[in-house]
Amino acid sequence: MSRRLSSFxxxxxxxxxxFLYLPIVLLVVYSFNDSRLVTVWGGFSTRWYSxxxxxxxxxxxxxxxLRVALISATVATVLxxxxxxxxxxxxxxxxxxLFSGMIYAPLVMPDVITGLSMLLLFVAMGVDRGFWTIxxxxxxxxxxxxxxxxQSRLVTFDRSLEEAALDLGCPxxxxxxxxxxxxxxxxxLAGWMLAFTLSLDDLVIASFMTGPGATTLPMKxxxxxRLGVTxxxxxxxxxxxxxxxxxxxxxxxMTKRREVERQRAERLAAAQ
Amino acid sequence: MTIATGQPVPPRKPxxxxxxxxxxxYLWLLVFFLAPFIxxxxxxxxxxxxxxxxxxxxxxxxxxxxxxVDGIRQFTFDNYIWLTEDALYTRAYLSSVWIALISxxxxxxxxxxxAYGMARAPRAWQPALVMLVILPFWTSFLIRVYAWTGxxxxxxxxxxxxxxxxxxxxxxxxLNTNLAVYIGIVYSYLPFMILPLYAALERQDExxxxxxxDLGSTPFKAFWQxxxxxxxPGVIAGCFLVFIPVTxxxxxxxxxxxxxxxxxxxxxxxEFFNNRDWPLASAVAVILLFILVVPIVIFQNRxxxxxxxxxxxxx
Numbered sequence: 206m207s208r209r210l211s212s213f214x215x216x217x218x219x220x221x222x223x224f225l226y227l228p229i230v231l232l233v234v235y236s237f238n239d240s241r242l243v244t245v246w247g248g249f250s251t252r253w254y255s256x257x258x259x260x261x262x263x264x265x266x267x268x269x270x271l272r273v274a275l276i277s278a279t280v281a282t283v284l285x286x287x288x289x290x291x292x293x294x295x296x297x298x299x300x301x302x303l304f305s306g307m308i309y310a311p312l313v314m315p316d317v318i319t320g321l322s323m324l325l326l327f328v329a330m331g332v333d334r335g336f337w338t339i340x341x342x343x344x345x346x347x348x349x350x351x352x353x354x355x356q357s358r359l360v361t362f363d364r365s366l367e368e369a370a371l372d373l374g375c376p377x378x379x380x381x382x383x384x385x386x387x388x389x390x391x392x393x394l395a396g397w398m399l400a401f402t403l404s405l406d407d408l409v410i411a412s413f414m415t416g417p418g419a420t421t422l423p424m425k426x427x428x429x430x431r432l433g434v435t436x437x438x439x440x441x442x443x444x445x446x447x448x449x450x451x452x453x454x455x456x457x458x459m460t461k462r463r464e465v466e467r468q469r470a471e472r473l474a475a476a477q
Numbered sequence: 478m479t480i481a482t483g484q485p486v487p488p489r490k491p492x493x494x495x496x497x498x499x500x501x502x503y504l505w506l507l508v509f510f511l512a513p514f515i516x517x518x519x520x521x522x523x524x525x526x527x528x529x530x531x532x533x534x535x536x537x538x539x540x541x542x543x544x545x546v547d548g549i550r551q552f553t554f555d556n557y558i559w560l561t562e563d564a565l566y567t568r569a570y571l572s573s574v575w576i577a578l579i580s581x582x583x584x585x586x587x588x589x590x591x592a593y594g595m596a597r598a599p600r601a602w603q604p605a606l607v608m609l610v611i612l613p614f615w616t617s618f619l620i621r622v623y624a625w626t627g628x629x630x631x632x633x634x635x636x637x638x639x640x641x642x643x644x645x646x647x648x649x650x651x652l653n654t655n656l657a658v659y660i661g662i663v664y665s666y667l668p669f670m671i672l673p674l675y676a677a678l679e680r681q682d683e684x685x686x687x688x689x690x691d692l693g694s695t696p697f698k699a700f701w702q703x704x705x706x707x708x709x710p711g712v713i714a715g716c717f718l719v720f721i722p723v724t725x726x727x728x729x730x731x732x733x734x735x736x737x738x739x740x741x742x743x744x745x746x747x748e749f750f751n752n753r754d755w756p757l758a759s760a761v762a763v764i765l766l767f768i769l770v771v772p773i774v775i776f777q778n779r780x781x782x783x784x785x786x787x788x789x790x791x792x
Binding site for chain 2: 210211213214215217218221222224225226228229231232235242284285287288290291292295298300303304305306307308309310311313314315316317318321322323325326329341342344345348352353356357360377378398399402405406408409412413423426427430431438439442445446449450453457461
């Protein structure tokens with residue numbers, strides 16, 4: 206349904222987006238504030254950014270966070286894509302209900318429960334907590350998000366292409382790599398992005414999982430935020446927001462372009 | 478290509494590969510998602526101890542079967558009895574569910590007009606609008622909650638603005654109250670509500686509204702009799718996506734709420750990190766899970782049905 210917008214529609218969209226974006230914009234603007242008092246404007250300055258570069262513990266935490274996010278997003282994408290294939294392609298099998306339950310439940314499970322339960326698992330297994338336990342926990346909950354994103358891509362996918370390849374004797378793995386994967390790639394990429402940002406963002410689960418020497422950026426931010434608003438945190442936040450915005454926009458424009466090209470190619474093929 | 482011989486290729490038996498594809502994610506989730514819950518349940522039945530790790534283990538697997546039997550004898554419901562005896566916990570559960578309910582309704586009220594406007598916007602704008610809703614969702618949750626502390630505090634930007642307009646002459650205390658928690662929840666969870674609503678509204682056939690108006694229905698009546706009932710699947714999906722995680726929310730009540738803002742996620746956190754009472758924290762988690770299990774199962778069933786109906790739609 207799309208028609209002309211009533212003034213009510215225009216007002217609600219405008220106010221809605223103002224509500225969504227104003228806090229972020231204010232945060233970014235005040236990261237360039239010269240004054241130490243966060244809410245009093247004292248002129249433009251980038252001093253908080255240069256101060257960041259000297260804040261060793263913060264940089265260290267950022268580096269830990271980045272590594273956790275890269276590793277966990279990549280593994281989660283592989284596992285999540287497999288899970289999506291299972292959900293969409295494998296029909297009924299023993300324990301399917303349990304499987305899909307384990308995919309959907311983490312999407313809404315409160316972080317405190319996930320964090321506590323995984324912590325107790327690692328304690329029971331006698332694993333030392335630290336970098337790798339955070340990675341394992343992040344893989345586990347973000348693979349479910351990947352599975353859902355890839356699944357929605359897979360269900361709208363024309364199966365006859367796959368079947369044709371299989372009929373021609375292409376082994377299933379190669380069929381997947383050469384036919385299926387390129388077509389569902391936008392979904393897989395979106396899944397990776399989502400897993401990456403979820404990991405970048407997580408405070409609660411990482412706090413349960415962490416051990417000596419593995420402090421992530423959200424944990425650092427959280428402990429400083431509890432003491433009050435500081436311009437330095439505004440600066441870190443601005444960098445993070447900028448990073449995520451650029452990457453998300455780049456990926457979505459890229460996939461959009463690919464999509465358009467693919468559709469054009471399909472139309473051409475159909476016309477012949 | 479290897480099949481240039483023209484011979485019919487015998488159908489492969491993809492059984493092994495297929496089983497492997499299923500088993501890898503399945504086992505992963507069994508070990509890292511399901512097994513932990515069993516351990517939590519077990520932990521909630523053990524006693525806290527001043528040790529590292531700070532509890533008396535219920536099972537001693539090293540002693541084999543005897544150890545397990547011994548363990549079962551040591552099960553204690555003390556933690557659960559404690560939870561029912563101390564009114565603090567009951568109040569925390571009730572107030573979490575209450576705050577989650579109210580904020581789900583508030584989020585729906587804020588999200589609906591936005592999603593409605595988006596669905597009626599010109600087709601060409603819609604992908605951009607959807608992108609604009611998703612983008613804040615990608616940026617850090619923690620940072621977005623933090624942004625509100627600078628706005629809501631006593632000398633914050635909202636009070637400065639209101640004082641400047643002359644609407645108030647004393648700064649309002651909003652930060653560290655339940656009002657701030659509601660604002661934070663509505664703000665953070667808004668995309669989760671807008672997207673399913675938009676998906677439901679965008680699918681609707683415009684000719685239905687035309688038919689209603691041809692039959693003499695006012696736009697207001699047509700909305701309540703046609704548009705809203707048809708958007709109910711989106712409403713329900715959005716409400717689940719907000720209600721379930723908000724009930725166990727920790728970051729928002731901790732950063733924006735006051736010391737009197739009781740939410741169970743916060744209670745669990747402080748039992749675990751401040752009091753280091755792991756068994757009690759586990760009991761808190763088990764009961765929270767019991768409260769949420771019904772909405773979670775409904776949510777799963779609906780999500781799966783939705784996926785399946787998408788699959789049936791001709792591409």
